[in-house]
Amino acid sequence: MSAPDSLLLLRQSIASSQPPSLSPSDSLDTASALAFPPLPPVSTTPTTIPLDTLTRFVKDNSPVDLRSLYFAWQQRDTPITDYISAAQSLGVTHLGFIERLELVTYLEGGQDDSDHITPLAPGAGVSAQPAPAAPSGASVPTKGSEILIGKVEETDPRLLEIYSFERVVANRNTMLRGVKPTDFSHVRKQAEDFITRLRTGPGNQRAHHTLPTRPGHPSTPQNPALINPRAPRSKPRPKDPIILLSPSASALLTMSNIKPFLESGQFQPPALHSSAPQLLHISRTLPEISSSPLRFIIVDSPDKFRPDYWERVVAVFTTGQAWQFKTYKWSNPMELFSKVAGFYVGWDGDLWPEGVKKWGNYLRVLEVERDRRFRDREVCEKFWETVERSMKSKGWGK
Known part of the structure; x- marks a missing residue:
């Protein structure tokens, strides 16, 4: 046995x-x-x-x-x-x-x-x-299976x-549901965003989405595109670029402190035991890309990504640990950083991790000083300059 x-x-x-x-x-x-x-x-x-x-x-x-x-x-x-x-x-x-x-x-x-x-x-x-269950209440081994310890003889x-x-x-x-449970929470989020845009659009154009009861009825939508198919349509809203943080507990920039750092250049130590949000939005004007502020989405995991989301990733933060990229579209770090701007943020004067040394030609290293907070703004601006150049080279803003 x-x-x-x-x-x-x-x-x-x-x-x-x-x-x-x-x-x-x-x-x-x-x-x-x-x-x-x-x-x-x-x-x-x-x-x-x-x-x-x-x-x-x-x-x-x-x-x-x-x-x-x-x-x-x-x-x-x-x-x-x-x-x-x-x-x-x-x-x-x-x-x-x-x-x-x-x-x-x-x-x-x-x-x-x-x-x-x-x-x-x-x-x-x-x-x-x-x-x-067997009719008599006794346990019966199934064909091709072994439900008891040891091998079942079928003679x-x-x-x-x-x-x-x-x-x-x-x-x-x-x-x-198949053999793996599927999470459809992103569909609800997309529906909420769509309904919000309808309600807060210019002039609250709810009438444009009202179905007519019969031709000529006052509730018939006055959408120019329905009256004249050749009428110019409104341009679709540009897709928000995405910034991916490292989920490592040793990262200096996490979901708990990334927003004040990227918005105003203020570094705060990460909160290790507080519940941080899973998604953040920040706005930033990049003159080479757009004259109006761009909205960036910040997450620390690509688990909810659809395949097309990877085309919107413009920056990836890492602590030099290769396990971070196992579920990424490009799991090889050097291939990833050849397609997306990569960043390592560490304390000034500390030794770099082995992974950062290995990928040094593909990464931008940003060093935060321990006691001089007025230098944080300079580090923040270096990050945005690199992101702006990378986005421009990939066709953003054209």
Whole structure:
């Protein structure tokens, strides 16, 4: 009888609403093992597995230990930047946004496999799916599956005949949403922006969007484009350029202090434990691009990006850590910074990280002085000068 697979055992306990407990203490940094309750038919006795056990979940071609996976599941509802900061403080391996999402979906039964999970060897571990109920109440192994510890022998002809009538029962996640949950929150945001523009447009042109009851009725819209198809149409609103910050906890510029720095050149130490917004807007006039102020969007993660958003990214901040770019359109840092202006912001006189040294020919390094705040404005202007030149070279403003 083979030993239980730690990843499948964790999934089985979470799916059955009997999550494991830490042992011997309740704190993850001092506990040494996970204690699982009896989970028939997988296990009829309590099972304890060390937290440093390596699992089949892989990150960067290396297996992730059970402690890191259990912590990621505990932090499943925590914002990704706060989760990464907490993981670094605890000293466990942190997962990226997509990696953590796939792990949680797998553990809660939303999907049965993942690119990050190595398939279980035949005859080893426990089942990835709950056992189907038999008419007599006993547990019956399914065809092609192994729901018990060890290998199932399929030699009974009557059993094989029963298997031929088997069908897979899908849950609502797989039937209605596929194997991965999809976040449509960006659609709501776009709809709200569209409705706001309609209500606050010149002259509150609500009549232009009113459907007529019949031809000639007073409520017929007087849109020139409807009366005369050749009438000039209003120009579409230009798309806002995007600035991407680093989600690293060691970054000097974060969502908590980037707005006053880029708007007025005032540097404030980042707030490590406050809840920062996930999206910001700032305005800046770039004479070489437009005579009127441009509105910039600032985010620290591209997780909500559509493919066309990458054409609007005009600046990327980094702390020199390559994991930041894993979910980017261009995951190679040198390729990324050849297409988008890259910036590293550090303290004056500090040594540069190895990544910054390696990409130095592609990055613009901005140094903030520790005690002379009047120099912050100069650093801010250097940033905007670089962004303006980069945007002009890529055709913005034409």
